[in-house]
Amino acid sequence: MITNWTRRYTGIRNRGINPQGFHVSQIRFYVILVPLAALMLLPIIYIFSSAFKPPDELFAYPPQFLVTSPTFKNFTDLFSVLSNSGIPISRYLFNSILITLITVAASIFVSSAAAYSLSKKRFKLKQVLFEINTVALMFVPIAVTIPRFLVIENLNLLDTFWVHILPVLALPVGVFLLKQFIDGIPDEVIEAAQIDGASDWRIYWGIILPMIRPALATIAILTFQAAWNNAEISTLYINNESMRTLAFYLSTLTAATTTGVATSVAGQGMAAAAALIMFLPNLIIFILLQGQVMSTMSRSGLK
Amino acid sequence: MQIRRTLQKPFGKTLDSTLYTENIGSKLRRSFRGWFEREGSAYGFLAPYAALFFVFIVVPVVAAILLSFTFFDAVQPPRVIGLANYISVLTQDDIFMRYVLPNTITFAVIVGPGGYVLAFLLAWMLAQLPRIPRTIFALILYSPSMTAAVAMAVVWRTLFSGDQTGYLNSFLMGMGVLQEPIQWLQSPQYLMPIMIIVTLWSSMGIGFLAMLAGILEISPDLYEAASIDGLNSRWQEIFYITIPSMRPQMLFGAVMAIVGTFQAGAIGVTLSGSNPTPQYAGQLIVNHIEDYGFLRYEMGYAAAVSVVLLLMVLFFSRVANRLFAGDP
Numbered sequence: 001m002i003t004n005w006t007r008r009y010t011g012i013r014n015r016g017i018n019p020q021g022f023h024v025s026q027i028r029f030y031v032i033l034v035p036l037a038a039l040m041l042l043p044i045i046y047i048f049s050s051a052f053k054p055p056d057e058l059f060a061y062p063p064q065f066l067v068t069s070p071t072f073k074n075f076t077d078l079f080s081v082l083s084n085s086g087i088p089i090s091r092y093l094f095n096s097i098l099i100t101l102i103t104v105a106a107s108i109f110v111s112s113a114a115a116y117s118l119s120k121k122r123f124k125l126k127q128v129l130f131e132i133n134t135v136a137l138m139f140v141p142i143a144v145t146i147p148r149f150l151v152i153e154n155l156n157l158l159d160t161f162w163v164h165i166l167p168v169l170a171l172p173v174g175v176f177l178l179k180q181f182i183d184g185i186p187d188e189v190i191e192a193a194q195i196d197g198a199s200d201w202r203i204y205w206g207i208i209l210p211m212i213r214p215a216l217a218t219i220a221i222l223t224f225q226a227a228w229n230n231a232e233i234s235t236l237y238i239n240n241e242s243m244r245t246l247a248f249y250l251s252t253l254t255a256a257t258t259t260g261v262a263t264s265v266a267g268q269g270m271a272a273a274a275a276l277i278m279f280l281p282n283l284i285i286f287i288l289l290q291g292q293v294m295s296t297m298s299r300s301g302l303k
Numbered sequence: 304m305q306i307r308r309t310l311q312k313p314f315g316k317t318l319d320s321t322l323y324t325e326n327i328g329s330k331l332r333r334s335f336r337g338w339f340e341r342e343g344s345a346y347g348f349l350a351p352y353a354a355l356f357f358v359f360i361v362v363p364v365v366a367a368i369l370l371s372f373t374f375f376d377a378v379q380p381p382r383v384i385g386l387a388n389y390i391s392v393l394t395q396d397d398i399f400m401r402y403v404l405p406n407t408i409t410f411a412v413i414v415g416p417g418g419y420v421l422a423f424l425l426a427w428m429l430a431q432l433p434r435i436p437r438t439i440f441a442l443i444l445y446s447p448s449m450t451a452a453v454a455m456a457v458v459w460r461t462l463f464s465g466d467q468t469g470y471l472n473s474f475l476m477g478m479g480v481l482q483e484p485i486q487w488l489q490s491p492q493y494l495m496p497i498m499i500i501v502t503l504w505s506s507m508g509i510g511f512l513a514m515l516a517g518i519l520e521i522s523p524d525l526y527e528a529a530s531i532d533g534l535n536s537r538w539q540e541i542f543y544i545t546i547p548s549m550r551p552q553m554l555f556g557a558v559m560a561i562v563g564t565f566q567a568g569a570i571g572v573t574l575s576g577s578n579p580t581p582q583y584a585g586q587l588i589v590n591h592i593e594d595y596g597f598l599r600y601e602m603g604y605a606a607a608v609s610v611v612l613l614l615m616v617l618f619f620s621r622v623a624n625r626l627f628a629g630d631p
Contacts, residue, residue, distance in 0.1 A: 016431045017526065018519050029428045030436075036425075037443045040504060043458040044446055050461070062473045063461075114352035121345035129349070136360055137558055138620045140565045142589050143612045146596040146605055147366035151358060170359040173509070173559075175352060200344045222509070229451030251453040254460060268461075275454040282449040290438065297509075297516035301551020302558060 044279070050269075051075070051276035058269055074273035081270065085241040089249060093277070096246040099164045100227040107223040108216050110169050115178030116208050120190055130179065134302070136172040145236065152237055163237045164245070168226050174219045180299045181215035182208060217292035224285055229278070250274045364613065370606035377600050388607035399608070402583035403591045406495065407615075410587055411564050413499050415619070418506030419560040423553070425507065426515040427545065441515060447505035456573050459501060463487040463574070488575050491584035498574060498585050502567045510559030517552030518545060550627045557623035565589070565616055588612045 016025060045065075050058060052070035082088055117123075118130050141148070148167070157163040185208065193203050209216070234248035253271040286293075346353075371388055373381035392399060425444060429437045447455075462470045465486035472484040487493050521544070529544050546553060571585025572578045578594055580586050586594075588608060596605030 017521065017523060018430060019433055021433055026432055029431060033425075033428060033432075033440055037440055040447060041443050043455065043462070043504075044450070046458050046462070047450075047454065059468060061468055062477060063468050063470055065470070110351045110355065113348040117345045117348035121342075121348065123342040123345040126345070129353070133356070136356070138562055138616050139360055139364070140562055140612065140616055142566055142568065143592065143609045143616075144363040144367050145593070146602055146609070147363035147370060148359065150366060151362050155358070166355060167359045170352070170355040172356070172360070200348075204348065225449055229453070231451070231453050247451055247453050250451075251456070254453065254456045271457045275457045278451050278454040282451075283446065286445070286449055287442065290442065293512060294516050294519075297513045297552075298520045300513040300555050301517065301549070302554040 047272065047275050047279055050272040053269065053272070055269060058272070074269040078270045078273045087241050087244075089246070089274075091242055092244060092246040092249040095164075095243060096228060099161070099245060100224060103165045103168050103227040104220050104223045106165060107169050107171060107174060108219055111171060111174040111219055112178050112209060112212065112216065113204065114175050115182055116204050118175070119179045119182035120185075120187070120208075133172050133175055133179075137176060137302075139172060141167075145232075149236060158237055159240050159243065161243065164227070164230075164233055164243075167233070168223065168230070171219075171223065171226065174222055177218060177296055177300055178212065178215050180301070181212050181296055184299060185211055214292035215296045217289040218296040221285060221289055221293060225282060228281060246274070247278060250278055367606045367609045367613070370603050371610045373603040373606075375601075375603040375606075377602055381603060384603070388604050389611075391604070392607055392611060398579075398583060398586070399591060403586050403588055406583075406586055407568075407588045409495065410499060410502075410568075411615075411619075414502045414506065414567070415560055415564040418503050418564070419510070419557060421503065422507050422511040422556060422560070423514055426511055426518055427541065429515055430518040441512070444507040445512065448508035448511075450505070452569070452573060455501075455505070459497075459574055460488070460576075463497060465489060489581050491582040494571060494575060494580060494585040498570050501574070502564070502570055505567075506560070506563060508559060508563060510556035510563070513552045513559070514549070514556045517549035521545065521548045554623060554627040557627065558620055561616060561619045561623065565612065569593075588615075 016023065019026070049065065049067045051074055052072070053067045054069060054071045054073055057064060057067060057069070078089055118126060118133070152158060152163055152167075157166070189207060189211075190203055193207055198206070229247055230245065231247035231251045234244035235251070238244050238248075250271065253267055253274060370381060372383055372385060374384045374387075375381035429440055429444075432440070464470070464472065465484060465488065467473060467476065467484045469484065469487070471487060472481065475481040476484065485493065487497060525544055525548060526540065529540065534540055534543060565588070568587040568589030571580045571587060572590050572593075575581055575585060578590050578598065580590065589612070592605045592608050592612070595601045595608065
């Protein structure tokens, strides 16, 4: 161990990883990070600002970045206008919320049960199955859109609620992160519970799940983003307009603004408002859970 | 060792038992029951995920491989044509060779390693800030990755809008750089650079968070020891201490960067609003698959291109593995 005293007088330095407070040497990082962060933040600020712009500001020339006289008109428009097929936006919003809630809850259980098995259970195929899952981290779902469509068609899942949920649950990165996290729980904890006569289910439910809360929060965020932001499933697998999601509706709004001139004035304001509604839940959930995410990520290594 | 012994024992028993004149059926049943008691609950916990994994990942990949050897137009049943699809990908598909493949490689080589190095450097800088500013910066840098592509399309379309009300046009015309507005998203020479910028902008994703956490986990003692041993420059420190100590996170970040790069392939179509993109300027493999699969219904051919894409991802991940795997 090197004390602070020796550190100060021998010139031995910890190079400032995870410092406790401000130090002059950090200024150069701020010099790089502040402009970069500001640049990256611009589109996000734009989403907020244009959602509240009245029509004359949306189409002002020269364009203004920030809103000067904010209004809720875009939101009231959005909620009063029906889509081309006569569906109110509240229906899309309801679908999105319901689908996202069910998917997140199901994903937590499905992934954590699999991760528990792959981490703490003993069985012959364990190593092989975990390897397969690790290879599947490299899986690019967009590449097999067509065979996936054929599979879903053959399972009669087209135009059902399930098709929104089930494909999203096959999330290799979720199982991978949870398994790495459960590996950190000592075997003794589980052995002690077994001696006390706890069943497998009891160990999973009563011991493992409470101990991996940070990792569960991370999976919740990943699944939330995958489900809430998903427009492809509605486009590809759903023909019934009343079962499509908010993300899909937003994509039709942006398509309308580029093709039809007539729809463009009202459409662009509504699209901006809808984009804000899409973005906010992501932001709120990540802010609430970010501490948990970081503690999960420190164990995310691929060996 | 212990695991192996417990696994081998029951098999030894079943083999021996065939020597005795006992009913084989009851033997099998007993050994199944033994297996079920030992491993049944493990498979029970695994089953729901395994089933979904099989249906939505394994079957589509296998189906893509099988379909790639057929002619299939979604009307008649697939007809086996051997390697013909692959041969036409390599020799006859002019658009693939002239636009799609070079575009994909340009895009992947800049966005993949570029985004990855950027993510690492930013994570490294963030790790040297105190907790609260670090969290705020991490949130800002990560926020583009959590934004839905459809929501971002709203922003990019306005920012790069082709008439004078577009922000970029208005800004450049105000500065006197441009005399008249440019159709940014419709002109072949600008579409690709814009795609690259937009994708880089949202490349601080889960891999970035993993690397940040990895850097923060490295024990300060390592840096102190290195400082005593005379390691002095920052770059030496990054290459001899930081990266070797967080190889696993580096590899995870690399795989996520590769997957993210190829997964982002739809961006050109999202931005320009059409598939194929103007003069194929922003056409990536993913768009080519969609073009053939869903627009021309040449599903067998599209499957062959999908297989090529999956092989590319696998290849780049292997390269990353070579770079970061192994003991430090």
